[in-house]
Amino acid sequence: METRNKPTVTLVNKGFFNDAGSASSGKGMPALRVVPLELPYETNVMEDIEPAVNAVMDDIIAGLTKPLTEEEASPKQKEAEKPQRIIFRGSLEEVNRFFYQRGWADGLPIIPPTEEAVAEMLTGTDLPPDHLLGKLISRSGKATVEKIAINAVMAGALPTYMPVLIAGVRLLLESEPGFMGFCTFGFSTGSWAPFWIINGPVRNEIYVNNSSGALSPGNIANAAIGRAMGLIIKNIGGVRKGVEDMGVMGNPLKYTMVISENEEESPWEPLQVEYGYQKEDSTVTVSYPNGYLQHWPYNANDEGILCAVLDNIPRAMRCTTIMTPAHARILARAGWSKESIKTFISEYARGSTSHFGNGGEGAAPDGLTKGKAPVPGAEQTPRIADPSFIRIIVAGGPGAFIAHVVGGGATPGKKQTQKLELPANWDKLVARYKNVVPTYARY
């Protein structure tokens, strides 16, 4: 509005005042006039809204009529931020403390990104260190290959993960403006965490776990790829929690959430083929869940598996359901495909409308706000109405559990998968790190 020469004042909740400041500076208009409101978050209770708005009416009017200061009319241009390349010298503890105090770490110890360690990391790509992939929101930080490598070293990644990290950064950069990409989910109050699914031959070459405890700690690839992407988002994109990332509760999945699909044991086409790539292509696919749940099937047949899914899958905008190879085979034997399961879920996974309100965002569930119980026998509404927003992948170990990655599913029509580009010496590189696997002693 301001760029169209319309004086504007923006009302935000007091808790989002700093966020609004970062957003307006990030868009090159630091003097945007913002009026903080003191009221409960996301409320439509008029008893609270009336006095809160009344209290700031003078500020709203002043925001539209008070003459501009010199700085508001013509902000002083800032000098380009050029951090020193070598930033610190010290012991392991001192380096860790320095990075933590600068807000560059994630709470866990980091590996010091020395010149030598970064040079080794850069063997994972043929791109030169100063190659610029793009500028990552929110601060439009320059995502160079070297900066990706530095953050990868900090996270404990191996050079063989660089193709995944570069593809992951490309996915973030190509996220479309609007509601369905990193530009929303990286910052939202919903604490959405990137969930990375790796497909194709690379999965096995870099040992991305898709078997027992695939999403548990214990495998460098699953742990370090997600962690490195988190550090990249923070240190290249400048997305810090409580400042730009306004997740209310936060999300442990933000430390890392990486899995690969068990293509060898799946009876269905793998995800990258579903999305138009070849089986020989290695890809990474992203979505942004804010939760994760697991449940038993009712029986070891298609009815027992899918009825349990209907009862347990939560209401969400989208979802990735993870079936074990054993369950996938049972379902395939009974004639189920990925597509028919998605359609079945969207048609039959339903919940009482009275639990949801009658219009989603913006609508108040009257029965609940008045302290009443939901209406018995109320209309049943699909939990995920559109089957194309559901993803199904095959992973997990022996045993009978089904997992749902809540909120993180397909985004049809939007960028969600990126093909990996491998360096020319890929085979040699894989051979160099092939022994970096845990060997558990029997006892």
Add this chain to the structure above:
Amino acid sequence: MTNKTTSEYEVLSPWSEADTKPLRGIAPRLTDLAGKKIGLLCNPKRAAQPILTVAERLLKERFPTSEISWFRSQSFSVSALEPDRKTEFEDWIKGVDAVVAAVGD
């Protein structure tokens, strides 16, 4: 315990460079809201519309000759208005003298 922690590390910065954006000033303010066309812009978050409904009433009380109009975006990110409503938005913004926006957070 080895003496590894006494080694010295010279480390590279993980913080990216960023070009400075050319900073722009905000639009000149109005001298008075009386008789002016004031636009109210909200996103679909629950609080946005009720906040502006109250603001509308209070503005009308203080400036009875002002004219109020609304633009209700269906996008949570007000800066990413729905592509198919861009013309509608441009027509609306042309017709107002000032805007009060609420994003619901």
